Amino acid sequence: MKDEKKILGEERRQLILEWLKESQKPLTGAELAMKTNVSRQVIVQDISLLKARNEPIIATSQGYLYLQTQPQEQTYTRVVACYHTPEETLEELQLIVDHGVTVKDVTIEHPVYGDLTASVMVSNRQEAEQFIKKIEETKSAYLLQLTDGTHLHTLEANSIAKLDAACDALKKAGFLIES
Template sequence: MNTIKRRAAIKDELQNQKLISANQLARKYGVSRQTVVGDIALLRAQGEPIISTVNGYKYQEESTSYHGVVVCQHTFEQTREELENIISLGGEVVDVLIEHSVYGQIVGTLGLANQSDINDFMSRVKNENHKLLASLTNGIHLHNISCKDEAAFNKIQQRLDELGFLYHDKT
């Protein structure tokens, strides 16, 4: 299969599946993972709304959901509790963002929508010995959260505040 046909096949695959990893695509098309990453980058450059999540690639869906942003600060050990509370109240953790003193905004796409997503994310962080982006900013980070409406978002915010996870400027 030539490069153009492979990219078209990858595009079709992403349009017909909810989520697929670069490794799965590489195995299917007999190329390296890095080749697939390059193919995805070129498809994005052509305007395809492909996003990368912790579990693979997917097409960005048109959203009619409510989106809100929370600013949090907590320890590494409290990360699972933060994420589980957001999910339990009907939220999806779209991404994490930090304000870095050298690089400006750094965003990590998460797409955490259920307990399985959280388990996978936390397992990768722990087992692969990664650090969270928030470790660069003394635990301060932002989350874009998608949920059904503003009332659901307000409940999420209230719960995070009750748990002491919302950042409050001490000055």
């Protein structure tokens, strides 16, 4: 790696942008760093600069994603209020993704900062397990721990029926807070 040439500045950011736009899966900072022969911290700074230019890049637990402007099919979203313990997070995510629904994010209401939202972007069991594994490996706290278990999720699916089925499963498990 030391013999390889670093890709510098603007050229590197343009390559990162191209790779993100072309990729159907998230790209990690480590992957991008290796491809450009720079440190992961340089990639983090590059991503920040690209976001400052209003590039629709989001950081997920699996890596960076470029949000495509035109969805390939009609999608529906729904925000749901949930309540459970940190230990039940995997069960909650699996209940949702098993119905063909993506968990886009999690939001809590913090007493000082107001609404705090974090990207989740989990669409299947493997991604749910990877999300939990990353939380455990990094010894990170779940946002729901700041609100004793209460949180919101933005859910997305290609049909309202799938959203309804996921919500029914959450309700049956006792995770859904109903108004």
